[in-house]
Amino acid sequence: MIRCILFFKDRTHKPDSMMDNKILLQKAAAAIRAQKQSAAMQLAEMFLERQPQWHKNESCTELAAHISHFIELICDCMHDSTLAPLARFFSSAALEKVKRGIQLSDVLESVMLGKLCLSTAIMRELPSGEERDAILTAVELLYIDINKITGEKYSELLTQQRNAEHERTKLLLEATRSITNFTDSQAALDHLARVISETLSQGFCIIFLRTGGTKGLSPLASWGHESEGYQRCFDGVRLCTKGSTITAIGGKTFGLCSLNSEGFAVAQDIPKQINSESMAMFPIYSSTNCLHGIAMVGSATPDYVIAPKQKELIEGILHTVSATVELAASVKEKERQLKESESLRRVANLLLQHPETKIHDVHTVICDEARSIVQGTGSSILLKEGDYLHHSCGTGTPQPPISTFPIATTKYGQILQQRKAVIIKDAQKEIPEDQRSNLVQAMLVVPLIECGNPIGLLLISNKENGFDFIDKNIMELFAGQATLALRNVTLAEQSDKLVVAEERQRLGRELHDSVTQALYAVTLCADAASRSMALGKEKVATEQLHALRGMAQQAMRDMRSLIFDLHPPELENEGLVGAIQARMNSVEIRSGLNAKMFVNGEERRLAHSTEEEMFRIAIEALSNATKHSHANNVSVTITYEPELVSMSIKDDGKGFAIEQLPTGGMGLRNIRERANKLHATLSIDSTENDGTTICVVVPVTR
DSSP: OOOOOGGGGOTTOOOOTTSOHHHHHHHHHHHHHHTHHHHHHHHHHHHHHHOHHHHTTSOHHHHHHHHHHHHHHHHHHHHHTOOHHHHHHHHHHHHHHHHHTOOHHHHHHHHHHHHHHHHHHHHHHSOSSHHHHHHHHHHHHHHHHHHHHHHHHHHHHHHHHHHHHHHHHHHHHHHHHHHHHOSSHHHHHHHHHHHHHTTSTTEEEEEEEEOTTOSSEEEEEEEOOSSHHHHHHHHTEEEESSOOSEEOTTSOEEEEEESSHHHHHHHHHHHHHHHTTSEEEEEEEOTTSOEEEEEEEEEOSTTOOOOHHHHHHHHHHHHHHHHHHHHHHHHHHHHHHHHHHHHHHHHHHHHHSOTTSOHHHHHHHHHHHHHHHHTOSEEEEEEEETTEEEEEEEEESOOOSSSEEETTTSHHHHHHHHTSOEEESOHHHHSOGGGSOTTOOOEEEEEEEETTEEEEEEEEEOOTTOOOHHHHHHHHHHHHHHHHHHHHHHHHHHHHHHHHHHHHHHHHHHIIIIIIHHHHHHHHHHHHHHHHHHTTOHHHHHHHHHHHHHHHHHHHHHHHHHHHHHOOHHHHHHHHHHHHHHHIIIIITTTTOEEEEEEESOOOOOOHHHHHHHHHHHHHHHHHHHHTSOOSEEEEEEEEOSSEEEEEEEEOSOOOOGGGOOOSTTSHHHHHHHHHHTTOEEEEEEOTTSOEEEEEEEEOOO
C-alpha cells in the first residue's frame, strides 16, 4: 500500500499547454480501467479495515464487486469530462446511506480512500514522468469537485433528515404529553385523532377500538371529516377482526359491516381508498401485544398518496401512545358499563322496591330508561293479549301508527314468536308500511320473556348511528329487569284487589256484628216501648226508651269507629302517633274510656305501608279493649329506637286465659297477620280479671 504520494504536495504544478485537461483525464480513465480489479479489491480491504461498522454484512469479494461498478462510473466521468453521472449516483445512493445512519465524515473518508486507490492504479499503470504527474494533478483537481458535490449533497440530506427527525420527535412528544394530560378519556382519544390527522394534507382519522362483549371494532374517536354527515357515515361502520375485505399496515386483514345505509356506502368505498393509498389502516397493539384497535387515516385531497415517511410517523405516534390509548379505551368502557349498571339499578329501585307504583307509571319508566340507555329517540311497549299485540305505552318519537298488531301476520308478531332480540337497520324497507311510522329509521326490538313465555315487545327507535351488538346485549338485560318489574306491579295490583276484598268482608262482618245488631235491638226495644205505652205501663216504657237511647248511642259509636278505620286522614298528614291519638279522641274517649298516648324517643315518620299496618294493629287492640274487655283505662305507648319501633297497647279489662287464647271475634287473628307482614315480633300478655297487653316490635331502617 502506498502511504504517501509526493506529487500531492505540489498543487501549483500546471500541465503543459499541449496537454489539455480533457486528454489527461481520458488517459487517467484508461490507466484506471486497466487496474480496475486490483484497485477495487484494494479499496474493499481499506473499507473493511477503516469502516467495519458499515460493511460487516458484506464479504471482501462482494464489496469489491460493488466498488468496481463505482470505479467504472468514475472512469466514465473522466472520459466524458462531466460529473453529471456521478451526481445522479450520489442522489440515489446518498439517501440510502443517510437512512443507514452513515455520517458525512464517513462518506468523505470513503472519497479520500477512493482517490488514493485510483491514484495508486495510475502510478502502477503509467511510467513515471511529467505526463504521469500531470495526470495525477488533473485527477486531484477532479476530486476537489467530487468532494464538493458529495459534501453538499450529503449535508442537504442530513439537514432534511435532522429536520424531519426533529418534527417527528416533536409530534411524538406532543402526542404523548397531550393525551396523557387529559382526564377525560373521550377528549384524549379525540385529541389523538386530531394529532394523527394533521400529519396529512386535509387529513382525517377515525380510531376504532374493541368495546364491550363484541369481537368487532367500533369508532370511538374521529377528527378531520369534511362534514358532520360524512362523520355520521363513518360512525355507522364496524370492523370485524375476521375478514379479508381490507388489509392494514403489517398485513392484518379485516372485514367491514355497517349499521345503516349511510355506513354501508362508506364501507363500500373504504377498500377503494386503501388500494389507491389515499387511506391506510394502522393497528394499535395493547401492552400484551394483542390487537386493541385500528386507526383509519386518510386524506380528502384528490389523488393524495400517503408517503412512506408519513406512515412511519403515524406508526411511531401510535406505538408511543398505545398504552395510553388502551387505558383511555378501558376507562371509556368502564364509564359505559357504569352508566348501564346505574340505569339498571335505578330501574330496579324504582320499579321493584315500590309496589304501590301504578302499572302505567311502570310502563312509562321502562320506555324512558330504555331510550336513555341506548340513546334512542322513541320507545314503546307492545303487550300480548290473546292473538294480538296491543300498544300499552310509548314515550318520545316515533311511535307505532296503530295500537293493535295481529301476532300471526305482522313483523312484530314474528319477532315475538322467535323470542330473540332483533336489530332492524332500515325500518323503511324491513317493516311493512302499515306497521311503522314514516319517521322510523333504525329499530331495536326486544322480546319481554316471563318464565319462558313471551308477554310482549320493547321497541326502541332511531339511535343516531344505528344499533349494534352492545345495544342489543344491554337491552336484553334491561328487558329481563323490565319484565320482573311488570310482574311485580301486576302482582301488587292483584294483591291490592285482594286486600280491598278482604277489607270489604271485614267491614261487612263488623257491620253485621255491631251496627246491624245494635239497630235490630233498637227496633225491638222501640216496639216493646210502644206496646208498653199502649198498655198504660208508662214506667216500663220509660225504662225501655232509656235502653233504646243507649243502644242507639252504641250503634253511633260503632259506626264512627268503622268510618274512622275505613279512611284515617291523620295517618297520611300526621303520621302514626297523630292518627292513633285522633282515633282515641274520636272513639275511645267519647265512649267514656280513659285513653292515653305515650311516646318514647324521637318521633319520626316510617314507610307508609309500615305506619298503616301498625295503625291497624292499634285500632284492633283498642276495639277489643272497648267492646270486649270492658276496660276503664287504656294506653298506647310507642318507642322509637334507631333500628326498630315498638308499640304497646295496655288495658285494665277483664282479660282472658292465654291457654284459651281466642282466635276469632276479638280480632287477634288480624293482629297476627299484620305483624307477620311487618316481619315483627308479637307478644300478647293477658290474665283473667287483670287486663291485656299487646306488644309489637317492628324492625325498620332509617
